Amino acid sequence: MPEPAFEDMNPLTDEDFRMAVRRFVEENYPDIPRYSQRRLHWHENRPWYEILARRGWLCPNWPPEYGGMGLSATKQLIMVEEYERYGCARVNDIGIVMLGPLLIRYGTQAQKDFFLPRIISGEHVWAQGYSEPNAGSDLAAVRTEAVLAGEEWVINGQKTWTTLGSDANWIFILARTDKTVKKQAGISFLLVPMTNKGVSVRTIRNLELHDEFCEVFFDDVRIARDHLVGDVNSGWTMAKALLGHERVFIGSPRLSSNALVRLRLMAQRMDVWDDPAFRDRYTRLQLDLADLAALFETYVEKLRRGEPIGPDVTILKIFQSELYQRISELMLEIAGETAGYVEPLDGDPRLHAAATYLMARPTTIFGGSSEIMRNVLCKSVLGLPSA
Amino acid sequence: MPNDDEVGENIRMIVDSARSVVPPDGDLSRIRSLRFEARGFDPSIYRTMAEMGWLALRLPDEAGGLGLGMREYCALAEVLGAGLTPEPLISAALACRLLGCSVPKNVLAGERVVLAAWQDGPSDLQWRRGVTLDEGTATGGKQFVPMAAGAGAFAIPTQDGVAVVDAAAAGLELDLRATQDGGQAGQLRLSATAIELTVRPADVDAALDEATLATAAYLLGLAGRAFEITREYLVVRKQFGHPIGSFQALQHRAADMKIQIELTRASVAAAAAAFDGEADPRMRPVRASQAKARASETALLVAREAIQMHGAIGYTDECDIGLYVRKAMTVANTFGTAACHRRRYASLTSEPAAI
Ligand SMILES: Cc1cc2nc3c(=O)[nH]c(=O)nc-3n(C[C@H](O)[C@H](O)[C@H](O)COP(=O)(O)OP(=O)(O)OC[C@H]3O[C@@H](n4cnc5c(N)ncnc54)[C@H](O)[C@@H]3O)c2cc1C
Numbered sequence: 001m002p003e004p005a006f007e008d009m010n011p012l013t014d015e016d017f018r019m020a021v022r023r024f025v026e027e028n029y030p031d032i033p034r035y036s037q038r039r040l041h042w043h044e045n046r047p048w049y050e051i052l053a054r055r056g057w058l059c060p061n062w063p064p065e066y067g068g069m070g071l072s073a074t075k076q077l078i079m080v081e082e083y084e085r086y087g088c089a090r091v092n093d094i095g096i097v098m099l100g101p102l103l104i105r106y107g108t109q110a111q112k113d114f115f116l117p118r119i120i121s122g123e124h125v126w127a128q129g130y131s132e133p134n135a136g137s138d139l140a141a142v143r144t145e146a147v148l149a150g151e152e153w154v155i156n157g158q159k160t161w162t163t164l165g166s167d168a169n170w171i172f173i174l175a176r177t178d179k180t181v182k183k184q185a186g187i188s189f190l191l192v193p194m195t196n197k198g199v200s201v202r203t204i205r206n207l208e209l210h211d212e213f214c215e216v217f218f219d220d221v222r223i224a225r226d227h228l229v230g231d232v233n234s235g236w237t238m239a240k241a242l243l244g245h246e247r248v249f250i251g252s253p254r255l256s257s258n259a260l261v262r263l264r265l266m267a268q269r270m271d272v273w274d275d276p277a278f279r280d281r282y283t284r285l286q287l288d289l290a291d292l293a294a295l296f297e298t299y300v301e302k303l304r305r306g307e308p309i310g311p312d313v314t315i316l317k318i319f320q321s322e323l324y325q326r327i328s329e330l331m332l333e334i335a336g337e338t339a340g341y342v343e344p345l346d347g348d349p350r351l352h353a354a355a356t357y358l359m360a361r362p363t364t365i366f367g368g369s370s371e372i373m374r375n376v377l378c379k380s381v382l383g384l385p386s387a
Numbered sequence: 388m389p390n391d392d393e394v395g396e397n398i399r400m401i402v403d404s405a406r407s408v409v410p411p412d413g414d415l416s417r418i419r420s421l422r423f424e425a426r427g428f429d430p431s432i433y434r435t436m437a438e439m440g441w442l443a444l445r446l447p448d449e450a451g452g453l454g455l456g457m458r459e460y461c462a463l464a465e466v467l468g469a470g471l472t473p474e475p476l477i478s479a480a481l482a483c484r485l486l487g488c489s490v491p492k493n494v495l496a497g498e499r500v501v502l503a504a505w506q507d508g509p510s511d512l513q514w515r516r517g518v519t520l521d522e523g524t525a526t527g528g529k530q531f532v533p534m535a536a537g538a539g540a541f542a543i544p545t546q547d548g549v550a551v552v553d554a555a556a557a558g559l560e561l562d563l564r565a566t567q568d569g570g571q572a573g574q575l576r577l578s579a580t581a582i583e584l585t586v587r588p589a590d591v592d593a594a595l596d597e598a599t600l601a602t603a604a605y606l607l608g609l610a611g612r613a614f615e616i617t618r619e620y621l622v623v624r625k626q627f628g629h630p631i632g633s634f635q636a637l638q639h640r641a642a643d644m645k646i647q648i649e650l651t652r653a654s655v656a657a658a659a660a661a662f663d664g665e666a667d668p669r670m671r672p673v674r675a676s677q678a679k680a681r682a683s684e685t686a687l688l689v690a691r692e693a694i695q696m697h698g699a700i701g702y703t704d705e706c707d708i709g710l711y712v713r714k715a716m717t718v719a720n721t722f723g724t725a726a727c728h729r730r731r732y733a734s735l736t737s738e739p740a741a742i
Contacts, residue, residue: 136626137627141626161699207703334510334726335509335720336509336724337510337720337721343564361702365695375636
């Protein structure tokens with residue numbers, strides 16, 4: 001695929017940029033579902049991924065020298081709003097949102113040159129291999145082990161809850177490389193081709209009855225020695241830096257604003273839109289969303305300037321995920337008996353209280369649960385003593 | 388009114404017999420296997436329930452009923468809720484209650500499933516306008532009949548009496564919507580559908596209040612069991628070298644859930660006592676609304692917290708807690724949403740004469 005020429009969108013006025021995105025989406029969105037209430041799989045969303053890549057818009061958050069847009073925070077938000085407005089499918093974005101920024105910051109030149117273009121071309125589809133059955137909130141307890149044997153790492157163990165793991169052909173993992181030191185100090189960050197011998201994947205049905213997440217097993221899997229990012233045993237620091245990115249991403253008002261639109265549509269459908277008691281609750285959520293967007297922009301701006309994301313990002317992560325849930329709960333409430341429906345009302349995927357409610361549940365669990373986020377906030381931001 | 392000892396003994400017996408339907412060890416494999424299957428429930432279990440007299444629990448002796456009170460009915464519904472029992476007992480018992488002395492023998496015996504199709508629209512308790520009767524036929528629409536796929540007939544309350552129509556009658560259209568619990572909600576359209584039987588106007592509102600209260604008890608059972616499963620998980624799941632139940636952030640929220648469950652229990656019990664006792668009958672809808680408003684909210688609170696406290700495993704279909712969540716989503720808004728009952732409570736209690 002030829003590299004698209006970099007086009008700096010930052011000089012456009014916000015309004016012109018919005019119109020450019022809107023037009024682009026309307027003219028180019030492929031024949032795949034809109035307003036889908038589940039994550040589409042790679043074989044479904046790939047056309048859209050490739051269209052974005054061809055336009056040079058796949059990685060708004062990356063700097064231009066690596067094929068990104070280097071886009072301002074405000075414009076990134078506008079872009080997201082326009083995608084949501086049209087109901088564009090979310091693509092397999094783990095490479096874009098998580099691994100890319102990590103490699104840009106910590107990767108060797110060779111790693112950047114090899115991996116970044118392959119994320120953009122879609123040749124590499126990434127999964128995040130952090131969690132294990134006994135290392136969830138206590139992520140530093142990972143037991144999947146990597147041992148250096150000559151020029152190769154040999155990996156054994158298991159990851160779980162791997163989102164869209166069955167779509168991916170590469171996975172980045174946290175692996176134990178030293179058992180003799182404090183648990184955080186013996187973890188390395190490795191890049192593993194899932195096509196290698198010894199990797200197996202089992203899909204898990206989630207509460208929405210979709211096969212979205214997976215277990216990934218490693219049985220004497222061998223990878224090249226240089227598929228290590230950063231130094232040996234420095235994985236924890238980098239993983240934490242990456243979690244900062246993930247938390248900014250989850251903190252995006254995208255999910256809540258999407259849900260708020262659905263709430264309004266449902267309220268109109270169920271005839272409560274003009275009920276003052278409802279409208280007051282709706283407006284409260286709307287203001288929460290507006291303030292969330294303001295807070296979110298400050299974090300995106302930090303990312304763009306390459307500043308580190310501190311522990312206060314927990315504020316963003318907690319507030320967005322819980323706002324999303326509160327919106328979904330009100331939607332469930334006003335949907336009446338249709339709250340229990342498996343299919344949307346009137347065949348409109350946006351009129352689907354149960355799906356919105358269920359989809360909102362795990363946002364307070366993944367990327368650091370709300371409880372862990374509050375613990376971090378109390379300890380690292382407020383400086384409160386531990387028990 | 389029977390004395391408290393008698394009621395206590397009745398409750399012990401009925402809860403005991405419920406064990407034949409709801410396994411005491413909490414096993415949910417039966418519930419799982421029925422999900423999204425043709426009927427969503429098991430007709431032979433339904434018959435067993437009928438044989439134990441549960442459909443006619445609220446009917447007097449002379450109608451072939453057990454003549455039991457709401458306290459007994461709520462105790463039973465609580466056990467059924469704890470076991471996520473999919474057989475549509477509340478809706479079938481409501482149908483029998485509407486038909487009173489005219490309820491056919493094969494219906495009471497559970498050979499023919501007759502479900503109440505009473506609801507005009509979403510979220511509330513309106514039943515008066517949906518269907519009208521004319522010269523032996525019924526015309527109109529009814530909504531949200533749970534487990535309607537398994538119904539042989541529907542009992543439809545109208546202003547001119549309760550009409551029974553066969554599910555296969557000409558001019559009856561049944562549109563089924565799959566529900567999160569693995570059952571379905573039936574939308575009924577009738578156009579000059581022949582009526583099998585009409586029963587003179589019954590006290591439909593009173594019957595609906597009883598079903599509402601029984602639904603609150605079902606939700607209480609559901610919430611109680613979901614809470615217990617979650618409490619057990621807090622004890623066994625370890626992170627950071629400690630049971631997660633040792634973290635105060637979770638402890639306090641577990642305490643909050645317990646508070647809501649006990650309030651729900653008290654509210655349901657007080658309402659049931661108001662139905663059974665000599666208190667002013669005008670207090671019954673007030674109490675039913677009070678109990679249902681709380682039970683709906685408690686069930687959804689526990690559902691949310693249960694997923695959160697289980698972490699990712701709570702978000703899988705393999706984990707039983709999800710069955711409780713999906714049932715709560717399906718049932719919490721039936722027989723009036725919490726908001727509907729708060730509104731009704733407010734309007735019934737704001738007029739001094741109603742108290
Ligand atoms: C939909 C979904 C997608 C996911 N995708 C991925 C993925 O792609 N890759 C990946 O690696 N992981 C993924 N995860 C896993 C996610 O990161 C973990 O679920 C998360 O870290 C929590 O771990 P756990 O599920 O084991 O819960 P646990 O850690 O067992 O937590 C259970 C409960 O205990 C609470 N708790 C734990 N410790 C404390 C404490 N010290 N104080 C107070 N409360 C505490 C938690 O907050 C939670 O409420 C995904 C999860 C979900 C639900």
